[in-house]
Amino acid sequence: MINKVGQLMLYVNNQDEAKEFWTEKVGFSVISEEDKGQGIKWIEIAPTKEAETTIIPHNKELIAKMQPEMNLGTPSLMFFSEDFDKLYNDLLNKNVIVGEIVNMHSGRIFNFADNENNYYAVMAAK
Structure with missing residues (x-):
């Protein structure tokens, strides 16, 4: 039985740019990093x-060569933020593409794009 989500694998064109985006623009931390050549x-x-859950940006081109049958599309990820408005404004100030805040039945939501124009959503934590 599965009891938690451990890692989310994102397939990206440039791992270094992805790391820079997630750490410098979104405020994530690097948990581990290793260059195996x-x-x-x-x-x-x-x-x-x-x-408990981490994101691993994988080299899309390399994975496509190793496993051509894999779907390398970007998963639809929903993040939660306890400081929703601050995050929204921080992303705007860092020139991240950010959508308008929308009020849904489940709460306030906005989306944002990474450097490769993959979109993610953020919901205000309750």
Whole structure:
């Protein structure tokens, strides 16, 4: 039985740019990083060092060669923020593409795009 989500794998064109985006623009931390050579890098990032779920930006081109049958599309991720308005304004001030705040039945939500124009959503934590 599955009891938690451990890692989310994002397939990106440039791992270093992805790391820079998530750490410098969104405020995540690098949990671990290792360059194994030949284009193989392991970068693990998360909202906090204590987070149970981490994001691993993988080299899309390398994964496509290793496993051509894999769907390398970006998953639809929903993040939660206890400081929703501050995060929204911080992203705007860092020139991140940010959508308008929308009031839904489940709460206030906005989306934002990374450097590769993949979109993610943020909901105000209750």
